[in-house]
Amino acid sequence: MNVANGEISQEIGDINLAYMLLAQKLVKQDRVAAMFRLGVSRELADMLASMSLAQILKLAASNFLLCSFRLDEHASMSAVVGEGKDTMLQQAHMSILMSARSLQGRKEAATV
Amino acid sequence: MSTKSVLGEVREVQLAIQLIHLGARLQFLESEVGLSRERLIRLYKEIKGVSPPKGLLPFSTDWYMTWLANIHSSMFYNMYQFMKTHSDEEKVWVLIKSYKLYLQQIEAQESEPILDFTRACTMVRFFDSDMLQLSTCRRCAGQFVAHAHDHKSGYVCVLCRPPSRAGKARGSKRAAGGEISVPGMESIGLAVESALDGGGLH
Ligand SMILES: [Zn+2]
Numbered sequence: 001m002n003v004a005n006g007e008i009s010q011e012i013g014d015i016n017l018a019y020m021l022l023a024q025k026l027v028k029q030d031r032v033a034a035m036f037r038l039g040v041s042r043e044l045a046d047m048l049a050s051m052s053l054a055q056i057l058k059l060a061a062s063n064f065l066l067c068s069f070r071l072d073e074h075a076s077m078s079a080v081v082g083e084g085k086d087t088m089l090q091q092a093h094m095s096i097l098m099s100a101r102s103l104q105g106r107k108e109a110a111t112v
Numbered sequence: 113m114s115t116k117s118v119l120g121e122v123r124e125v126q127l128a129i130q131l132i133h134l135g136a137r138l139q140f141l142e143s144e145v146g147l148s149r150e151r152l153i154r155l156y157k158e159i160k161g162v163s164p165p166k167g168l169l170p171f172s173t174d175w176y177m178t179w180l181a182n183i184h185s186s187m188f189y190n191m192y193q194f195m196k197t198h199s200d201e202e203k204v205w206v207l208i209k210s211y212k213l214y215l216q217q218i219e220a221q222e223s224e225p226i227l228d229f230t231r232a233c234t235m236v237r238f239f240d241s242d243m244l245q246l247s248t249c250r251r252c253a254g255q256f257v258a259h260a261h262d263h264k265s266g267y268v269c270v271l272c273r274p275p276s277r278a279g280k281a282r283g284s285k286r287a288a289g290g291e292i293s294v295p296g297m298e299s300i301g302l303a304v305e306s307a308l309d310g311g312g313l314h
Contacts, residue, residue: 032199033213036191042198079252079272091221092183093271096254099190 009063016060019067024048024056039070039098070098121147128155130208134229138164144204173243176235176257182270184226185235186256188214189246192236207233 026034027049035045051059059066071077071094080093128145132155136144141152156164176185192210199206211232218225227235235257238244247258249269256269 032195032209035198036194036213073253076252076254079249079254085271088221088223089183089271089274091217092187093252093254095187095217096183096190096256096271097252099187099194100253100255 012063012065013061016062016066017057020048020051020056020060024051036099125155127204128152129159131204131229132156132159134208134211136233137230140230140233171234173238173259175231176238176244177259179270179275180226182257184214184218185231186246186254186269187217188227188232189235189239189257190255191217192232193246207236 023034023038023040026037027045031042031045031049034040035042038045040048071080076097080090080097085093124146128141128147131141131144138149138152138156141147141156142149145152147155153164175181188210191213192207195206195210195213196203199209201209211229214227214232215225235244242260245258245260245262246255247262247267247269248255249267249272250265251268251272254269254271256267258267
């Protein structure tokens, strides 16, 4: 039981680290495009870009996944996944939904 | 935009080069770049190896409503809107960046770009002049390009409710291995194009 839990923590840590490193790489390449792909605010993007490896490692070693599920509505999720759509259409649908999501997130953040 | 300074002119030339590479038409270059028509034509020839094509820009909003075109247009416009909101750059650079992002997305999907740069720019103008709007699909909550003042409620997008013939056309396109047959675009799109080519001004 304990061993299994340790493995899960390790896996979460690995994913966190991979995610943080990728996110930082994207932000350093092109901030706005990264904000689009990651769905994060400008402030967060800047912070990601400025983080040291030590900081990233520390943050990644957590029991919580740092990347969250972005298709967080059942309706959207089933619209994209369902009905045996071909890959191209599924990707296109995803792209459209994700863009709107990112914008919605920003709008909400801005009004708070 | 003033091109008095040398640096300013360099920037204009760089902008023109980017736009020509993306496939911008001469009319668009003239409206966005502060260089003379003669210089733009020379630049165009140098980059593309041929003279810029004649003919008007496509101007009908109907093209954006056909099935596959609507999917691609919606992808692009969502990206453009994001870029416009979050980037500090000039509008024309925002256009360029979002169009490149669109091309990247298409490449990742291993499909063909349906929306060319001129059409993308024209679409942005249609939005600016309130002829097009984004309508929210009530099934998937995605935002799709639609005629302005249309379908305010109860709108269902082309992906949640594809036309029946779209599925068939898709199958045959795949079998043909990249052959350009664009499902759902037959009648309206082609009619508009030929009308434009026939009546080219200048
Ligand atoms: Zn939909």
